[in-house]
Amino acid sequence: MKDILKNYRRRLLNLGSSNRALVLLRLYRELHLDVEALDFVNGKPAFEIIDKLLSGKKKITLSPYADSRHAPVAAVSRRLRFIKRKAEMVFEERGSKELYLGWPFVHGKFSDGTAVRSPLLFFPVRLQVNAAQEWELQPDEAQPPQFNQSFLLAYAHYMGTPVAEELLELDLSTLPQQPLEFRTKLYELLKEQQLSINVGREFFTDKLIRFTDYKKADYEAELKPGQLHLEQEAVLGIFPQAASYLLSDYDALLEQEDLLEMEQLFGTSDASINLAVQAQHTFTAFAMDASQEVALQAVKQGQSVVVQGPPGTGKSQLICNLVSDFTARGKKVLVVSQKRAALDVVYRRLSQQGLGSFAALVHDINADRKAVFTQLREQIDQLDEYRKQNLALNSIYTDREFLEVGRGINKNLEKLENFKSALFDTSRSGWSPKELYLSSSLQRPHITLASAYKSLPSHALVEFLPRLRQYIQQAIPWQKEEFVWQERRSMKDYTWQERQELEQVIQALPDEHAVLLQNMSDLSGYAFTLAELPKYKAALEKVKQLQALLAQEG
Structure with missing residues (x-):
């Protein structure tokens, strides 16, 4: 589990070269603009922007x-258009504002x-074109x-030092506004927090340097481990x-x-799980x-679930039902999404059912704060009106009707649940009625x-079927008409004593058979064998005739 969390934390932090907030070796046309490229484009030095x-x-x-008269303007304006379009697209897709001016750079x-x-400082900004057809920051x-x-987080991770919590929470607008005093205070903060970053004299000059593109090998060639310094790049x-803010949660x-x-991350105590969810306690809009x-x-029983499905299968509708159900029972619900559009869909559906006043749509915690506070004030002002609506006769009648319908649903559900239990019950024979039917x-x-099935449960069938097949194979010859024991007597009702007597008779048969053969030989004067039996049977009629003649003469 620890390895999984460490892996996710590493992915979140993204300390590799793909994180442009840590390793920016070259500028991308649609994402970045070297501020030094604006030097005297507008007739003023680029540092004046800082x-x-x-x-x-x-x-x-x-x-x-x-400006067709000034060639650099076209290149700068084209890059600014790309950056503005990208920033707007990111905001539309994720609801996050990621346009910054980064200065100075740590090398x-x-x-x-x-x-x-990487930039040491980030200044959040917006781009627009003003009425004078000028790019404005x-x-x-x-x-x-x-x-x-x-x-800051990567510094603590790789240098093996505690995270500079004070700098993580610091609002740079509270520092001195004069550029030289600001940089002096910044230098003092780095020393106080024991961040080993060399700040040279060039940092205190009011001039930006050009951002040079590097290949990775060329950039790392002359650098030494553990040595960091500031450059006047912007x-x-x-x-x-956004992802960096979750690192502390993973550390915890x-x-x-x-x-x-x-599963422990989503665990819920057994005491909080309601195993019998009644229909009258479900409020879905x-x-x-x-x-x-x-x-x-x-979800109402305390379980954590993942719902998957293609567009249009009702995922947003399920979320709306969860929101309406929990809020109707006095709960607070937080709906989060990486996609801004997904939140808009949920909020729009809730508003269509009259729940928009009870839901606050927050895309930006600071930009939307005023709207949320206004909505809260309106809700407070409506408390008396809500009380009147709850005490109205039609509300009371609706509540009673809802309760009756809910109880009817519960009875039907109980009956259906009994049918379901019986249909899938395997306790009698090892098979469920559904399986047997299909x-x-x-x-x-x-x-x-008949009732013999109780003696043949599913677990006994594995042993019973081979024995049954063996019995059938042996019993088939016994059922034929020419079988010598066709008229045999059943011995199933024999007592133990009768079985003993039968065994004695069987044991005596060989001796009796030998005596019989000897008597026949003595009477006939010939040796009698089973092979001679057909001859004796053929002569039996003549023997009977001789016996009759002898009887007449005597």
Whole structure:
């Protein structure tokens, strides 16, 4: 179990070269823009963009959207269009905002030799084209500027040091806004948290350097393990960060010594499982089929389930029914999804059934906070109205009718459950009635066993069938008319004493047979054998005639 968790943690952290928040050796056209490329494109040095970000400016002009007189504008504008389109697509698909300006960059190798080239700081931003047809950068106020989470966690992992928790939670907007004072404070924070990163004099100059593309081998050639330093590079682009926040959860699971099986993560105490779910305690706002009801009842009984199926098979509808059922019973339900569209579908369906007021749709914890608070205030203002609706006569009548229908459903379910139990009951013969019905046919040869079937359960049949076949093979000759013992007597009712007497008679037969043969030989003057029997039978008629003649003369 520990190995599984460590493997998942490693995948989540993604400390390999594929994590662009840790190792960015080259810029990708659709994802990144070297901020130094904006140097004097708009008539001002590129570092001024950093200056305005630190000072809290709301709008920062980057470059004209189009300018045929200045060649660099076209290349810059094309890249900005790609980045803006990618950021919007990520937001639509996952609901996460991943557009940042990263500055400065950490270069070097961790103590184990793992190379790193990553932004130290991330400034969340938005791209747009203003009314003057200029590319404009705006700080994203929905999330604060922060340290690169992936770098801090990777530093702790590879350097064998505790995670700098204070830096993980630090809001960079609380630091001084003047660029030189900001960098001085940043330097002091790195020393306080014992992050071994060399900060040279170039870091304190107001000039960005060009971001140079490297091949992996060329970049690592002159680096030494355990040596890190800062470079005045800045990149605007897509840097996924969400996965890093789950690492602490995996660390907490790894510290649990008694965690041995995956099922323990989803375990529910037996006391909390309701084994008899009554119909009047099920509140579903949407229609459902049998498979959906099975999944819903399993969840209500405390089980963890995975529901799979192609689009249109009712997965979202099942989620909506779970939400309506649990909320109707006073529970709180959290629905999470990696896809923004999936949450929108669930929320839209709930709203269609009048449950939208009781559900809060959150795609961004900061951007949607105001809407959620407004919705909560409206709910509080409606409390008196809800009480009146609950005490109205039609509500009371509806509750009673619902209760009666629920009890009727329970009775039918109990009857059907009894039928089901009987249909699959194997206690009598080892086979269920369903299996016997499906595997039997009155058109095939059969015999009536009456009550004898109780002596032939399924487990005894394996031994009984070979014995039956052997008996039949031996019994067939006995049933033929020419069989010598055709008129034999049955000995099944013989007592023990009678059996003993019969055995004595059988044992005496050879002696009696010998005496009989001797007498016949003495009377006839010839040796008598079984082979001579046909001759004696043929002469029997003549013998009888001789006996009659002799009787007449005498």
